[in-house]
Amino acid sequence: MMTDxxxxxxxxxxxxxxxxxxxxxxxxxxxxxxxxxGSFHQSRLSFMRTLVRRxxxxxxxxxxSLFELDEQGYGTVVFTIKAxxxxxxxxxxxxxxxxxxxxDRVIANQWDLTMALxxxxxDAQQLSFLSENVPKQEAGRxxxxxxxxxxxxxxxxxxxxxxDQLARGEQPDLDVMAQVGYLYRTTAAYGSGKLGMADWxxxxxxxxxxxxxxxxxxxxxxxxxxxxxxxxxxxxxHRSPSSxxxxxxxxxxxxxxxNSTGLGMAPFLINHPLLINQWIEMRxxxxxxxxxxxxxxxxxxxxxxxxxxxxxxxxxxxxxxTEDARQDAINQTIIEQLGLLGAWxxxxxxxxxxxxxxxxxxxxxxxxxxxxxxQEVINTLLxxxxxxxxxxxxxSMWVDESYEAIPEMPVSRLVRLIEDKYDWALAINFAEExxxxxxxxxxxxxxxxxxxxxxxxxxxxxxMPLAVGRxxxxxxxxxxxxxxxxxxxxxxxxxxxxxxxxxxxxxxxTMGQSRYGDIRxxxxxxxxxxxxLLRCKxxxxxxxxxxxxxxxWVRNTMFQGAPLISDFGRDDGDNWQFPIKPRLTSSSxx
Amino acid sequence: xxxxxxxxxxxxxxxxxxxxxxxxxxxxxADMVVWLQTHGFYGLDRLQAAxxxxxxxxxxxxxxxxxxxxxxxxxxxxxxxxxxxSEAVNLVTxxxxxxxxxxxxxxxxxxxxxxxxxxxxxxxxxxxxxxYWRQHSHAVKVSVSPxxxxxxxxxxxxASHLNEQSLRILAGPSIDRIEEDYSxxxxxxxxxxxxxxxxxxxxxxxxxxxxIEIDQDLWCALDxxxxxxxxxxxxGSRSGAGD
Numbered sequence: 001m002m003t004d005x006x007x008x009x010x011x012x013x014x015x016x017x018x019x020x021x022x023x024x025x026x027x028x029x030x031x032x033x034x035x036x037x038g039s040f041h042q043s044r045l046s047f048m049r050t051l052v053r054r055x056x057x058x059x060x061x062x063x064x065s066l067f068e069l070d071e072q073g074y075g076t077v078v079f080t081i082k083a084x085x086x087x088x089x090x091x092x093x094x095x096x097x098x099x100x101x102x103x104d105r106v107i108a109n110q111w112d113l114t115m116a117l118x119x120x121x122x123d124a125q126q127l128s129f130l131s132e133n134v135p136k137q138e139a140g141r142x143x144x145x146x147x148x149x150x151x152x153x154x155x156x157x158x159x160x161x162x163x164d165q166l167a168r169g170e171q172p173d174l175d176v177m178a179q180v181g182y183l184y185r186t187t188a189a190y191g192s193g194k195l196g197m198a199d200w201x202x203x204x205x206x207x208x209x210x211x212x213x214x215x216x217x218x219x220x221x222x223x224x225x226x227x228x229x230x231x232x233x234x235x236x237x238h239r240s241p242s243s244x245x246x247x248x249x250x251x252x253x254x255x256x257x258x259n260s261t262g263l264g265m266a267p268f269l270i271n272h273p274l275l276i277n278q279w280i281e282m283r284x285x286x287x288x289x290x291x292x293x294x295x296x297x298x299x300x301x302x303x304x305x306x307x308x309x310x311x312x313x314x315x316x317x318x319x320x321x322t323e324d325a326r327q328d329a330i331n332q333t334i335i336e337q338l339g340l341l342g343a344w345x346x347x348x349x350x351x352x353x354x355x356x357x358x359x360x361x362x363x364x365x366x367x368x369x370x371x372x373x374x375q376e377v378i379n380t381l382l383x384x385x386x387x388x389x390x391x392x393x394x395x396s397m398w399v400d401e402s403y404e405a406i407p408e409m410p411v412s413r414l415v416r417l418i419e420d421k422y423d424w425a426l427a428i429n430f431a432e433e434x435x436x437x438x439x440x441x442x443x444x445x446x447x448x449x450x451x452x453x454x455x456x457x458x459x460x461x462x463x464m465p466l467a468v469g470r471x472x473x474x475x476x477x478x479x480x481x482x483x484x485x486x487x488x489x490x491x492x493x494x495x496x497x498x499x500x501x502x503x504x505x506x507x508x509x510t511m512g513q514s515r516y517g518d519i520r521x522x523x524x525x526x527x528x529x530x531x532x533l534l535r536c537k538x539x540x541x542x543x544x545x546x547x548x549x550x551x552x553w554v555r556n557t558m559f560q561g562a563p564l565i566s567d568f569g570r571d572d573g574d575n576w577q578f579p580i581k582p583r584l585t586s587s588s589x590x
Numbered sequence: 591x592x593x594x595x596x597x598x599x600x601x602x603x604x605x606x607x608x609x610x611x612x613x614x615x616x617x618x619x620a621d622m623v624v625w626l627q628t629h630g631f632y633g634l635d636r637l638q639a640a641x642x643x644x645x646x647x648x649x650x651x652x653x654x655x656x657x658x659x660x661x662x663x664x665x666x667x668x669x670x671x672x673x674x675x676s677e678a679v680n681l682v683t684x685x686x687x688x689x690x691x692x693x694x695x696x697x698x699x700x701x702x703x704x705x706x707x708x709x710x711x712x713x714x715x716x717x718x719x720x721x722y723w724r725q726h727s728h729a730v731k732v733s734v735s736p737x738x739x740x741x742x743x744x745x746x747x748x749a750s751h752l753n754e755q756s757l758r759i760l761a762g763p764s765i766d767r768i769e770e771d772y773s774x775x776x777x778x779x780x781x782x783x784x785x786x787x788x789x790x791x792x793x794x795x796x797x798x799x800x801x802i803e804i805d806q807d808l809w810c811a812l813d814x815x816x817x818x819x820x821x822x823x824x825x826g827s828r829s830g831a832g833d
Contacts, residue, residue, distance in 0.1 A: 107828075143592060144801045193594030200596065202798045403617075404714065407680035408687045443827055444820040450827055459821030465613040492684035496677050499651045503614020 023291040023360055025284045025515070029424070032280070034521035038532025039373040041380045042577055044387065045283055046542030047214045050394040051222065052562050052574065054209075058084040059569035062226070065121075069094060071238035073231045076131065078122055079223060083209035088147075089122040090223045091115065093135050094231065102153050104187045104260040107445045109139065111151035113184065113227075117220045118146050119198070119207060137188070137195075138446055144198045147210065148220040150189040152228075155258060159183050159232065162247075166236035169243040171584060177254060178581050179321045181545060181557045183228040185258030189217040204398070213275070213397050214541060221558050225257045226565055249564065250582035256560030259543060262553035263449045266533040267440070269519060270466045273507070277514040278399040279540050284516075286390040290382050293389060294359030302385050303349040309381045309578075310342040316544070316578040324548040330373050337366075337374040384577060403510040407492035411483045414491055414505070417512045418476045424520040425469035426476060436470065437526025439463040451530065451552065467524040471504040544579060591809060592801035599624050601809070602637075604816035609644045611673065618708070619672040625707035627802055629740075630785065630793035633704075634804055640670045640701045641811065649673055652696060660685070660692045666699030671757065674699060678759060679708040679719075686717045686761035691771040694759045702730075702757045706741055709734050709759070720760045720768050722778065724752035729778040733765050740787045748779030 030036065042049065054060075066078040079090040097112045114135045122130070126145065133140030137151055154160075158172075158180045165172045191214070193199040203210050210216040229252050236244040247255075269276050317331045317338075341362075345352065352358050359382055366375045383390045409417075419426065428435055439452050441459040452459050465471060478501060482494050491509070495502045511517045519536075522528065529551050538546070543556040561579025563570075593601075599620050606616035626633030652674035656663035662681055666674055674696065682694040696702075702723045709719045713734050722731040729749040733742040758775075762768040769776060821827065 141591070144594065144799065193596030196591075196593060196597065196801060199594045199798060205798070402711070405676075405680055405712075406715075407684040408715075441821045442819060443823045444817065445823040445828075447816075447820060450821075452821075452827065457827060459827070462819050462821050471613075490684050492677075492680040493654075495680060496652075496654050499615065499677065500612050501614075502676065503612060503617065506614060 023288050023295075023357075025281075025288045028421075028516045029520070031284060032516050032518070032520045034519055034529070034532045034536075036372050036376065037280075037519060037536035038529065039376045040283075040536055040539035041377055042539060042542045042544055043283060043286075043380045043383050044390045044574075045279075045286060045383075045394055045397065046540055047212065047218050047397075048222075048542030048559060048562070049574070049577070050212060050391075050397075051215050051218045052559075052576070053391070053394075055083075055219075055222075056563055056568050056570065056574070060084070060565075062223075062565050062568075064230075065089075066127075069231065069234055071235065072096070073235040076127070077227060077230075078127065079227075080121065081223075085208040087120055088207075088209070089118045089120065090220070091118060091122060091127065091130055091134065092224075092227050093131060095135060097153070099156065102156070104153060104185060106188060106262065106264055106448050108187065109137075111135075111137070111187070112154045113152045113224070115148075115150045115152070115220060115224060116142065116146050117148040117150075117216055117223070120145065137190075141196045143196050144202065146197045147203055147207070147216045148189055148191045149195060149197060150186055150217075150220045150224065152184040152186040152224055152257070155180055155183055155185060162232045163235045163239065166232060166247065167240040167244045169240075169245050171245070171248050171251060174251070174254075174581050177251065178319045180258070181254070181560050181579075182225075182256045182258035183232060184224055185260055185555075186221055186224060186558075187260055188264075189220050191217045211398075212394070213279075218541065218558075221257050221259075222562070225255065225559050225562075228257070229255060248584050249566070250584055252564055253561060253567075253576070254579060254582045256544075256557040256562070256579070259538075259556050259558050260549075260553060261534050261538060261556065263451060263530055263534075265537055266530045267449050267464060267466060269533050269537055270468060270523070272401060273511055273518050274399055274401045274403075274514065276519070276536075277511070277516045279397055280516050281514075282393040282396050283540075286383055286393050287379055289389040290386045291357075291359045291363060293386055295357055297354050297356060298352070298358045300349065300353050303345060303353050305385055306381060307342055307345040307349065309384055310338050310345065312580055313377055313381065313578045314338050314342065315580045319581055320545050320547070322547040327546060327548050330371065333371045334374045334377060337370045338377065341366075341378070380577075387574070403506045404513075405491075405506045406509045407490065407495075409491045409509065411479055411489050411491060411494050412487075414494075414508065415476065415479050415483060418472060418479070418508060421512045421517050422469075422472045422476070422508065425472040425522075428469050428473065428522045430470060430473055434526045435522060436467075436524050438524050438528060440466045440523070451528075453526070465503070467522070468504075468507070468518050469522045470524060472508060475501045475504045475508070544577075591804060591806055593804050593809065594801050595624055595628060595797060598627070598802055598804065601812045601816060604819050605641075605812045606644075606672075608815040608818035609641075610649045615649070615673060615676070618676045619704075621711075622672055622675060622704040622707045625710070626703060628794050628797040629790040631703055631706070631743075634802075634808060636701055636703055638808060640672055643670060643700065652677055652699070654681070660690060662692070662694040664694065664696045664699075666696045666755075668698055668700070670701040671696070671699055671704045672701055675705045675708045678757075679705065679712045682719075682759050682761045683712045683715055683717050686763075687715055689763060691760065691762035691768055693772070694761070696757045696759075697753065698755055699757055700755065705757060705759070706732050706734075706743070710738065710741060713738050716763075717761050718763060718765045718768060720765065720772070720776065721757060722752075722776075723757045724749045724754055728782070731776075731778060735765050736763075740790050742787075743785040743790075744781045745783040746778035746781055748777070 061082040065080045069075040074094045077092040081088040093114045101110050116134045317335050366378050443450050531551050543558050545557040547555040561576035602620035603616045606619045623633045623637050650667050650669045652664040652666045655665045685692045716736045720733045729746040731744045760768045
């Protein structure tokens with residue numbers, strides 16, 4: 001195949017006739033590699049996408065029942081949300097924060113905004129209680145009527161700029177907005193029972209509107225986005241009542257919420273392996289269904305839709321600003337490789353449409369020839385083409401996370417199970433010093449997870465048991481020895497003699513029954529990239545514009561491009577993946 | 591004060607970890623406490639008693655001292671079921687799953703009520719259990735059917751023949767089969783009190799709706815224990831968090 005510019009895409013030719021009728025899901029050995037997981041992007045199954053779909057199609061009614069902001073934008077606002085099944089309140093406290101006190105780290109104790117999502121309507125008494133506790137965040141206590149607690153800081157680059165522009169009657173420069181993309185950065189969104197809040201079980205069983213993982217947390221960020229735009233308009237209107245204007249709707253859609261995610265998120269992926277397995281399994285099932293849909297060729301409409309999406313991703317990546325050389329190089333590679341794909345689709349799309357196993361052929365080619373992140377972009381785009389095949393999995397993103405011991409399992413079978421499912425762990429040479437170069441621990445500062453260097457940092461004796469590979473290896477060695485010494489015994493007897501291994505044995509037995517199992521990475525290698533753990537989870541959240549600030553934390557953007565509340569009830573709200581710079585609406589064009 | 595279930599569970603895990611429990615053990619122990627508390631069995635009061643033991647004793651596991659075709663005896667060596675309950679239930683399950691009935695005694699152990707949660711969890715392996723033990727002047731009997739979500743909890747009058755610090759677990763394919771095979775020892779006198787499934791459900795729903803009430807001092811004690819697994823912070827360590 002030749003692209004428009006004459007570049008040949010070798011191998012992207014007619015599919016072999018011996019392709020399976022139904023495309024198999026990708027194997028764990030491929031998917032659970034951390035480098036690949038760290039290359040995932042937002043998909044139709046990401047939690048922001050599913051939340052927005054629900055809000056738009058169910059036409060949630062959101063209005064402010066209290067809007068008491070002074071001319072500087074400080075004060076209290078309460079939004080009332082009438083969702084399909086219930087009523088909720090989103091409470092915002094806006095405070096003055098000296099710029100020198102602005103800190104995005106978990107260890108901060110002051111913020112520009114603090115927020116709470118509550119069940120039902122909030123009365124004066126509860127509002128008073130919230131005003132005492134919500135601004136304190138971790139230092140306060142709330143109750144089980146609260147579902148999410150969050151906080152955010154103004155962007156130093158855009159907030160005042162935006163107010164200035166609107167006050168003088170001008171829309172913001174799109175290049176400035178493209179570089180930043182938000183007015184506020186949220187630094188945490190706590191749910192699941194933290195600080196006295198409602199347990200996930202309560203949310204899941206009582207509040208159907210948020211009965212999906214992280215739906216309430218994502219909604220809180222969405223409401224922050226909505227508030228941020230109201231606030232800048234409010235301040236601008238008070239500053240210059242005669243000249244100020246409202247934000248252009250297309251620019252509004254392009255404004256997201258900034259997010260800084262650090263190591264605090266990393267242990268979640270290791271401590272919730274069944275949930276992560278479930279997310280990945282649903283994503284892979286959706287992908288396999290999509291690839292199967294291309295078995296007998298695909299329509300030109302779909303090929304053209306893919307071409308448009310490819311072009312969009314190229315523009316999106318071109319508009320990303322990152323100082324991280326590694327990510328920037330990857331972005332350039334994706335742009336280049338998607339450029340080849342886009343050109344080829346433009347010229348030879350007809351040929352692709354007639355191929356048997358069209359999508360499988362494309363994906364296989366990408367796997368053979370292109371960067372892993374390009375591969376995952378293509379997978380994500382293909383899933384965009386088949387809402388009917390993909391969206392049905394959104395209701396299956398939760399799973400009972402209890403581990404199941406199998407005490408009657410013969411020790412010899414457990415040994416074989418490890419050899420089969422944890423071959424990646426057995427392949428790690430832990431005798432090499434660098435393979436155990438770091439350790440994970442919790443700091444006394446807000447219990448923040450941190451990465452320490454062996455022989456340099458304090459805390460090795462209190463390390464968290466996140467090194468699954470190392471623990472599996474140790475357990476395996478002990479099992480083999482025990483099986484030699486006491487042949488024919490079962491796991492129950494092994495644990496009695498070796499209680500230290502009870503936790504990892506149950507984990508192995510549980511994850512051994514799952515399709516994808518544990519993340520395949522030595523998390524204590526000196527060169528481990530925790531940022532890939534963060535990216536994996538963030539992709540399931542649905543963020544975009546990854547901007548790594550080190551190997552330990554990443555900036556990103558939430559809900560950029562998403563529909564506004566005023567868009568709810570329309571049916572065109574689910575096409576906001578890979579946001580690109582907007583055009584101004586005609587009435588706002590200067 | 592009220593705390594959420596998830597919050598209590600996290601605090602307990604850290605506290606047990608600080609007390610020297612291994613991964614796995616502290617997960618199980620936290621699950622046991624939370625289940626009892628949320629189902630009306632005063633798990634936090636029982637935890638107070640357990641903490642006074644663990645604060646002065648190194649965590650000790652039970653030891654298998656006798657085993658034959660259908661009988662196990664574990665020496666608890668004075669430890670808590672929080673630490674040896676999982677091992678005991680695993681052991682008896684591993685044999686009962688073959689289809690027969692099996693007995694297991696844990697002698698010299700404390701906090702026996704915590705075993706209820708482990709038994710319930712193990713019923714997912716399609717095994718039924720009856721456990722009983724002496725509590726003051728009466729006998730506690732807990733029965734759980736295969737795949738049950740709640741136990742039958744009864745108090746009986748006849749307890750003087752039971753050892754004060756022992757726990758007996760019987761396992762088999764069904765409650766009826768266990769009752770039949772061990773009828774001679776399950777005559778525990780008159781049943782004078784039962785904590786119904788409805789009561790357990792009500793307690794559980796209450797804990798989910800409003801959180802779990804916990805004594806402030808106990809919460810502080812757990813918090814204080816948890817600090818023992820935390821590492822001192824300094825400028826160098828902050829760089830390990832992304833500074």
